[in-house]
Amino acid sequence: MGSVDAERGLIRQVVRDLPGYQPVDSLEAVARETGHTVHALIKLDANENLYGPSPRVLEALTRPDDYHLYPDASQQAARQALAGYTGADPDRIIVGNGSDELIDLLLLATVEPGDEVIVPVPTFGVYLDRPPLFGATVRVVPRRDDFDLDLDQIEAAIGERTKLVFVASPNNPTGNLVSAQQLVRLLRTGVLVVLDEAYFEFAGRTLLPLSREFENLVVLRTFSKWAGLAGLRIGYGIFPPALAEAIWRVKQPFNVNTLALRAVEAALADLSVQMQKVIRIRLERGRLFRGLRRLDLLQPYPSRGNFILCRVARGDAHDLHRRLLARGILVRKYDDPLLRQHLRITVGLPEHTDRVLQALREIADEVA
Ligand SMILES: Cc1ncc(COP(=O)(O)O)c(C=O)c1O
Structure with a gap:
């Protein structure tokens, strides 16, 4: 040092x-x-x-535009387009500078020093690396031999200081899904579950509809994978209303740049x-x-x-x-x-x- x-x-x-x-x-x-x-x-x-990315995205990115102006801080058009894609209320949707940024914002909005975050491993390393920076302790819970979640062990790990559980589906790097029954069991514990669906388009299956039923479910998604836009850094989350409001408070106003916001609209217009x-x-x-x-x-x-x-x-x-x-x-x-x-x-x-x-x-x- x-x-x-x-x-x-x-x-x-x-x-x-x-x-x-x-x-x-x-x-x-x-x-x-x-x-x-x-x-x-x-x-x-x-x-x-x-x-x-799709041709319409490439075309949208080459259009000269108002680069001297700040991007739309309210992300209005992008959030509306995402509401159409996800079926979620636009008020629950927030776009991030990659879903990585949304992970940080979630932690920033929720974690008090000494809180715990549960991470079933092996999984995406960011869930392990970031919580300590916000004062949280990570409790790792090994997955079963076939990489399925060990729900008994996760439930046993949930305690007074547990703030949230990270679950990716499909999980990176193991590629397996979380079933609806497993997610419901986890949600019924009352703990905040962050379901990371970065790869759901490749699975053709989502558990997002459960967010209508459960106020303790956050779903994170990204344009880095299906949309071929990892370089533009576009993620989005669908949050329970109270958490969405908290994320708006803690995030930087212009976290997503003009090109990225435009790419969201173009990619969703070119979905097929x-x-x-x-x-x-x-x-x-x-x-x-x-x-x-x-x-x-x-x-x-x-x-x-x-x-x-x-x-x-x-x-x-x-x-x-x-x-x-x-x-x-x-x-x-x-x-x-x-x-x-x-x-x-x-x-x-x-x-x-x-x-x-x-x-x-x-x-x-x-x-x-
Ligand atoms: C499970 C998972 N979540 C999130 C991300 C990061 O997504 P983004 O590029 O939107 O930050 C990745 C990237 O590899 C991932 O594997």
């Missing part, structure tokens, strides 16, 4: 305790390191949508075009899964997202990651002991599936 901090105790203890920030290598850096061109790299490590790509990804997911299952190198888990988690059955997962990288293929590896022997592969275009399977067949021969 630098001397300014040592002298004045400038940095909060909880920040000092965080693991050092490790930026993901840029594609340029990976290309340099592996000797491939950036365009030759196959990026299957971040669950992006490799089809990209974009959903064709989602359907293609779902079909490709089946092909990738079957191809992976045929290799004795990996054991893939069934997934309802745009990614497949695989247990590396032969050799070391980080070594396999390196060998794929040397061939210009980026997949996600993990340091978390729960997933250390796993890799997550995003479902890309058909040619990406071909290249990954070919590379894995070659590697299987190498490590025989």
Whole structure:
């Protein structure tokens, strides 16, 4: 730690305790390191949508506009469009700078120092990393061997200081869903449940209708996956009214920029075009899964997202990651002991599936 901090105790203890920030290598850096061109790299490590956004979105983004003006702080048109898409009351909808920002805002609005947040693991790392910054303690509850929620253990973990429970469906990285019965059981405990449906379009199933019945359900969604707009940072949440009001109070007025707000409207106006790509990804997911299952190198888990988690059955997962990288293929590896022997592969275009399977067949021969 630098001397300014040592002298004045400038940095909060909880920040000092965080693991050092490790930026993901840029594609340029990976290309340099592996000797491939950036365009030759196959990026299957971040669950992006490799089809990209719909034509109407691209057209809307190139329109010259009033960039000298602030964006609409009330997000009126985007929220109205989202109300049409979700069937939710626009007053309950808030757009965020990615759903990541909404996670922070939720914590900012609800957590008192000493509160607890329950996180069934393995899951999306942000649920683990962010609560301590707001004064909350994270209580991890392991999922069952098949990655299903262990509701008995979650219920046992709920205590006086429990503020909320994070549940992703489909879960990242395990790809499985939460059932309606499971969610209802959780909601009946009375605890605030944050249901993260970042990937629900790839599952074709949502539990959002339960938010009409339960005042303790928040549903988070994103445009990073189905809409192919990870770079624009667009997430949205459907909140119970009291929580929506609190989020409006704590969020920065211009948290979502003009282009992102415009992209929400354009993407929803071009829904059928974009959903064709989602359907293609779902079909490709089946092909990738079957191809992976045929290799004795990996054991893939069934997934309802745009990614497949695989247990590396032969050799070391980080070594396999390196060998794929040397061939210009980026997949996600993990340091978390729960997933250390796993890799997550995003479902890309058909040619990406071909290249990954070919590379894995070659590697299987190498490590025989
Ligand atoms: C479960 C889950 N929630 C949220 C996000 C982040 O979404 P956004 O890009 O909208 O911040 C991700 C991204 O990978 C995710 O896997």
